[in-house]
Amino acid sequence: MVFQDSDLYKWMETVAFSLQWDRDHEWEKIFDEVVSLIEDAQEEDGYLNTYFSVNHPDKKWTNLKDDHELYCAGHLMEAAVAYYDATGKTRIIDLVSHLVDHIASVLGKQKGQKAGYPGHPEIELALMKLYRITEDQKYIDLCQFFIEERGKRNPSHYFDIELEKRGGGVKKSSNRNYDYYQAHLPVREQKTAEGHSVRATYLYSGMVDLANELKDKELLDVCRVLWENTVNKRMYVTGGIGSSSHEERFTVDYDLPNDRAYTETCAAIALIMWAHRMVQIEADHKYTDVLERALYNGGALSGISLDGKGGYFYVNPLEVWPHTANCRHDMRTVKPTRQKWFGCACCPPNIARLLASLGQYIYSANDSEVYVHLFIGGEASFKIDKQSIRLTQNSNYPPWEGRTKLTIDLERPATFTVSPRLPGWCRNVQILINGEIKDVPVDKGYAKIKREWQNNDTIELLFDMPVEIVRSHPEVRVNAGKVALQRGPILYCLEEVDNGANLQDLRLKTNQSFVVEYENGLLNGVTVIKGKAAATDKDAIEDKLYTTFTYPEVEKEIKAIPYYAWSNRGENEMTVWIREK
Structure with missing residues (x-):
C-alpha cells in the first residue's frame, strides 16, 4: 500500500503535462483541489506520507531500505515541477519545499541526523528538477548527499545500522543483496548495471543530472561506463x-x-x-x-x-x-x-x-542550435537570435514511412543550426533543403545544417527503410542460431494468430526478399512484413517423443507484426527471435 501516494502523484504529473499543451481549466481546478487535500495531509513539520501518518507514525524514516517514503516524495516533486511549468502556480512548490526542509533536517551528515538514502532511488532526479526551476541550493545539496552517501560504509553499511536500530539484530556488512539497491559500492566505484532495473536507471538519471550541474567529469564518466x-x-x-x-x-x-x-x-x-x-x-x-x-x-x-x-x-x-x-x-x-x-x-x-x-523528448535547443531527436509530427517554438522560431514537423516517419519534413517559421532571417538525428539503424539518408539534395556535415550522428534561414524554409529527411536481419552477440546463448526482423526502429514478432502454433518450429530464410505491406484494418493500421519460412511437415510427424527419423519440411508463408502491437487479438503464442534457415 505504500505505493498509493506515488501512483497518485504520477497521475498528477500526467495531468500537469497535459495542461502544458492544453490549458483545460476543469482539470486545473481538479488538480488544485487535490493539492488542497495533500496540504491537509501534510504534517506541521513538513512530513508527508499518508501510509505512515495514518498507520505507523512511530516508524517514519526507520526503514529507508525497504519503505518508499523518499520514493513517494520524489514523485510528488516531479508532479509539482510539471504543474509549475504548466501554470506558473507556486503553491505546490511551497508544499514540496516544506517537505524537503523536513527531509533535510532528518537525513544528512550532521550530528543527530541519519546518514541514510533511499532504497528505491527516484527522489534524486526529482530534486534536480526542483533545483533547475528554483536555483535553491538545498535541492542540489540533498541530491548530492543521497548519491554520494550511497553504498558507503562508515564504518558499517547504513542499511545494517537501521536494521539494528529496528531491533533486527546485527548483520555483518557485506555485498550480499545490496546490489539490488545499487548500494553494494559507492556510486563512483560502480562499473556494471546491477540490481532492480527501475531503481538503477532512476539512480543513473539523477547521477547524470547532478554530474552535469556540478560539471563533475568523474561522475559523468561513471554514467558512461554504466551506460555502455x-x-x-x-x-x-x-x-x-x-x-x-x-x-x-x-x-x-x-x-x-x-x-x-x-x-x-x-x-x-x-x-x-x-x-x-x-x-x-x-x-x-x-x-x-x-x-x-x-x-x-x-x-x-x-x-x-x-x-x-x-x-x-x-x-x-x-x-x-x-x-x-x-x-x-x-x-x-x-x-x-x-x-x-x-x-x-x-x-x-x-x-x-x-x-x-512526450514533447520534451523530441527537441532540445540552445542559443544557436536546435536538435531534432525524434521524428514525431507537431509544432515547437524556440528562442534564437532574440526572436521566436517555430518548427513544424510533418511526419509519417517510422514506423511506416521513412520521410519527415521540417518547416521553419520566423519573423526575420536568422543564422542558426538545425541538427536532425540520423538514426544508427539507417544506412542511407537523403537531406533536402528547400527541395534540393544537400551534403551536410555530420557529428556523432547529428546532421549540422547551419545557414541563414528564411521564413518557410524546409528540411526533408528521406530514410532508407529495408527489412533488416538482426543477430545477437554470440554470447547471448538463448539466441544462438536465431534472428529477428527489424524495419526502421521497429522490432517485429510472430504471433500464432497469423502463423499457426509452435512458432519455434519455423526456420526463417534470411536471404529472401521480404514483402512490406501496410494493413489499414489490422491493429489500428500497421505495416507488416511477409516472407517465407520452413516448417516441419506435420503430416509426417510420428506419435513419438524422440526419433532418429529426419522429418521433411514444407514451405510456409509467415507474417510479422510490430512487437508493440502483440497480444491485442486474444491469447496466443508470440516470439521475436526466429530460428534461421
Missing part, C-alpha cells in the same frame, strides 16, 4: 532491461532469456529518461537510438493495449507460450494477455506520464 554495460551487454533487442523476475533485476552480461524476460514497463520508461539526459550532455545519436528503441518497442508502447485503456503489461517478454505462462500465478510475471490492473500499479500511471510528456 547496460546497452551493450544487458539490454534486449526491444530496448527492454531487467532479465530476471527474481528481484526484477539485471543479472550478468549476456543473460537475456526471452520467455522469462522481465523487462518491466517502468524500466523501459526509466531507460528513456536516462537516455534523454545522456544526449543532453553529449549530442550523440547512440543515446537517442536507444531512447527510440525503448519508446517504440520494449515496454513503453508494448506496455499498454492499443485502445489505451484495455490492459497493461508489467512484464514484456520476447517469447510467450500461453500453456506455460498461465502456470505462473504472480500477475507481474510473464502473461500472455495484458492485465486490467496490478496490486503494485506503478506501470499504468508511468505510461500515462510518459505519453503526456
Whole structure:
C-alpha cells in the first residue's frame, strides 16, 4: 500500500503535462483541489506520507531500505515541477519545499541526523528538477548527499545500522543483496548495471543530472561506463532491461532469456529518461537510438493495449507460450494477455506520464542550435537570435514511412543550426533543403545544417527503410542460431494468430526478399512484413517423443507484426527471435 501516494502523484504529473499543451481549466481546478487535500495531509513539520501518518507514525524514516517514503516524495516533486511549468502556480512548490526542509533536517551528515538514502532511488532526479526551476541550493545539496552517501560504509553499511536500530539484530556488512539497491559500492566505484532495473536507471538519471550541474567529469564518466554495460551487454533487442523476475533485476552480461524476460514497463520508461539526459550532455545519436528503441518497442508502447485503456503489461517478454505462462500465478510475471490492473500499479500511471510528456523528448535547443531527436509530427517554438522560431514537423516517419519534413517559421532571417538525428539503424539518408539534395556535415550522428534561414524554409529527411536481419552477440546463448526482423526502429514478432502454433518450429530464410505491406484494418493500421519460412511437415510427424527419423519440411508463408502491437487479438503464442534457415 505504500505505493498509493506515488501512483497518485504520477497521475498528477500526467495531468500537469497535459495542461502544458492544453490549458483545460476543469482539470486545473481538479488538480488544485487535490493539492488542497495533500496540504491537509501534510504534517506541521513538513512530513508527508499518508501510509505512515495514518498507520505507523512511530516508524517514519526507520526503514529507508525497504519503505518508499523518499520514493513517494520524489514523485510528488516531479508532479509539482510539471504543474509549475504548466501554470506558473507556486503553491505546490511551497508544499514540496516544506517537505524537503523536513527531509533535510532528518537525513544528512550532521550530528543527530541519519546518514541514510533511499532504497528505491527516484527522489534524486526529482530534486534536480526542483533545483533547475528554483536555483535553491538545498535541492542540489540533498541530491548530492543521497548519491554520494550511497553504498558507503562508515564504518558499517547504513542499511545494517537501521536494521539494528529496528531491533533486527546485527548483520555483518557485506555485498550480499545490496546490489539490488545499487548500494553494494559507492556510486563512483560502480562499473556494471546491477540490481532492480527501475531503481538503477532512476539512480543513473539523477547521477547524470547532478554530474552535469556540478560539471563533475568523474561522475559523468561513471554514467558512461554504466551506460555502455547496460546497452551493450544487458539490454534486449526491444530496448527492454531487467532479465530476471527474481528481484526484477539485471543479472550478468549476456543473460537475456526471452520467455522469462522481465523487462518491466517502468524500466523501459526509466531507460528513456536516462537516455534523454545522456544526449543532453553529449549530442550523440547512440543515446537517442536507444531512447527510440525503448519508446517504440520494449515496454513503453508494448506496455499498454492499443485502445489505451484495455490492459497493461508489467512484464514484456520476447517469447510467450500461453500453456506455460498461465502456470505462473504472480500477475507481474510473464502473461500472455495484458492485465486490467496490478496490486503494485506503478506501470499504468508511468505510461500515462510518459505519453503526456512526450514533447520534451523530441527537441532540445540552445542559443544557436536546435536538435531534432525524434521524428514525431507537431509544432515547437524556440528562442534564437532574440526572436521566436517555430518548427513544424510533418511526419509519417517510422514506423511506416521513412520521410519527415521540417518547416521553419520566423519573423526575420536568422543564422542558426538545425541538427536532425540520423538514426544508427539507417544506412542511407537523403537531406533536402528547400527541395534540393544537400551534403551536410555530420557529428556523432547529428546532421549540422547551419545557414541563414528564411521564413518557410524546409528540411526533408528521406530514410532508407529495408527489412533488416538482426543477430545477437554470440554470447547471448538463448539466441544462438536465431534472428529477428527489424524495419526502421521497429522490432517485429510472430504471433500464432497469423502463423499457426509452435512458432519455434519455423526456420526463417534470411536471404529472401521480404514483402512490406501496410494493413489499414489490422491493429489500428500497421505495416507488416511477409516472407517465407520452413516448417516441419506435420503430416509426417510420428506419435513419438524422440526419433532418429529426419522429418521433411514444407514451405510456409509467415507474417510479422510490430512487437508493440502483440497480444491485442486474444491469447496466443508470440516470439521475436526466429530460428534461421
